[in-house]
Amino acid sequence: MLRKFWLVFAQACTICLALLFVVATLRPDLLPRVKEHAANIIVTQETATEVAGTRVTSYADAARKAMPAVVNLYTSKELPSRNALAGDPMFRRYFPSPTPQRQTSLGSGVIVSPDGYILTNHHVVQGADDIQFVLADGRRVKAHLRGSDPESDLAVLKADEEDLPAMTFAPADSLQVGDVVLAIGNPFGLGNTVTLGIVSALGRNYLGVNRFEDFIQTDAAINPGNSGGALVDTAGNLVGINSTIYSQSGGSVGIAFSIPVSLARKVFEQIARDGEVTRGWLGIQPVPVTPALAKELSLAQPEGVIIVGLQQGGPADKAGMQLMDVVTEIGGKSTRNVPQLLARIAELAPGATAKVRIVRAGSDVAVDVVVGKRPPPDRQ
Numbered sequence: 001m002l003r004k005f006w007l008v009f010a011q012a013c014t015i016c017l018a019l020l021f022v023v024a025t026l027r028p029d030l031l032p033r034v035k036e037h038a039a040n041i042i043v044t045q046e047t048a049t050e051v052a053g054t055r056v057t058s059y060a061d062a063a064r065k066a067m068p069a070v071v072n073l074y075t076s077k078e079l080p081s082r083n084a085l086a087g088d089p090m091f092r093r094y095f096p097s098p099t100p101q102r103q104t105s106l107g108s109g110v111i112v113s114p115d116g117y118i119l120t121n122h123h124v125v126q127g128a129d130d131i132q133f134v135l136a137d138g139r140r141v142k143a144h145l146r147g148s149d150p151e152s153d154l155a156v157l158k159a160d161e162e163d164l165p166a167m168t169f170a171p172a173d174s175l176q177v178g179d180v181v182l183a184i185g186n187p188f189g190l191g192n193t194v195t196l197g198i199v200s201a202l203g204r205n206y207l208g209v210n211r212f213e214d215f216i217q218t219d220a221a222i223n224p225g226n227s228g229g230a231l232v233d234t235a236g237n238l239v240g241i242n243s244t245i246y247s248q249s250g251g252s253v254g255i256a257f258s259i260p261v262s263l264a265r266k267v268f269e270q271i272a273r274d275g276e277v278t279r280g281w282l283g284i285q286p287v288p289v290t291p292a293l294a295k296e297l298s299l300a301q302p303e304g305v306i307i308v309g310l311q312q313g314g315p316a317d318k319a320g321m322q323l324m325d326v327v328t329e330i331g332g333k334s335t336r337n338v339p340q341l342l343a344r345i346a347e348l349a350p351g352a353t354a355k356v357r358i359v360r361a362g363s364d365v366a367v368d369v370v371v372g373k374r375p376p377p378d379r380q
Helices: 002-026 048-054 060-069 089-094 261-274 291-296 338-347
Strands: 070-078 102-113 117-120 130-134 140-149 154-159 180-185 193-204 215-218 230-232 238-245 256-260 284-288 305-310 326-330 353-360 363-370
Touching: 060 070, 060 102, 060 180, 060 230, 102 238, 117 261, 130 154, 140 261, 154 261, 180 238, 193 256, 215 238, 238 261, 256 261, 284 338, 326 338
Parallel strands: none
Antiparallel strands: 070 102, 070 130, 102 117, 117 154, 130 140, 140 154, 180 193, 180 230, 193 215, 215 256, 230 238, 238 256, 284 305, 305 326, 326 353, 353 363
């Protein structure tokens, strides 16, 4: 009797285990969940509602806000005659010169004031004697050059009309790496074109493009004709002026550089007011501190800028600064490298006195320098 009962029990257990295996294989959702204690891993995940609430599916509003203020620039200039006698009055009397040849070029610009002020690149309008732009609504308007700054590659135009759509400046230094940006311009003469990318890097310098470099790097497609156009954030506000691209083929490869709005606004305000940009000048020739130089000069860190040249009679020379001085701070702001040093000096007002901190023979020294006015680029 006991043996028979045991056989029945064994068969029942076998059937139950078989049923459990079938359910676990085909319908595991019917089994109760067992809390695992083996691994103490906490995973946080947004709910579908939260994700859907923050997802951006279109940048149409930003483009719609910014595009009316981006213009297509058309410039032209007369080409010099190749005939060496073209300037001789007697030659021109008997051999009238043919119709002068003109060179045309394309570019972009950004209206930054309803009064008709337009920001663009210096290289877009350099040498042009005829400048016209086309608005998004198709109107063609003439403009003239208000002023240009080759050292930042920026120029300001003044339109012959007013009450124009203007773009809003984004707050200075509001941009972060990874932010989505739109590039708007006139690539290859196609007219207002919008491309999308992200901010790849900030503060790019040592590119050898401009004297004052603090570029925004982006992978938004920028091509010939985009120069001088707008780089805007997802709210449609201006964060940069598209300036140049890195390319071995001449087309976009996903590395483009824009002048940040913090620099562009300073240049614009000075040119619009005075017709030129005024910068401070100390009359020094700087080179970066390398690890080898830092060791030789007994510096704690390879930071700062070494003076290897002094303009005779210049502000720094008059203040008693010397060759091989290491500049670490100007006006209370650090100068860790050459671009930072140049930016600090440029911010100084000519005629003002600036406190320059240097390291000389291992000692910290403070020098008061009366700031001069930076000479034009052709005098450097």
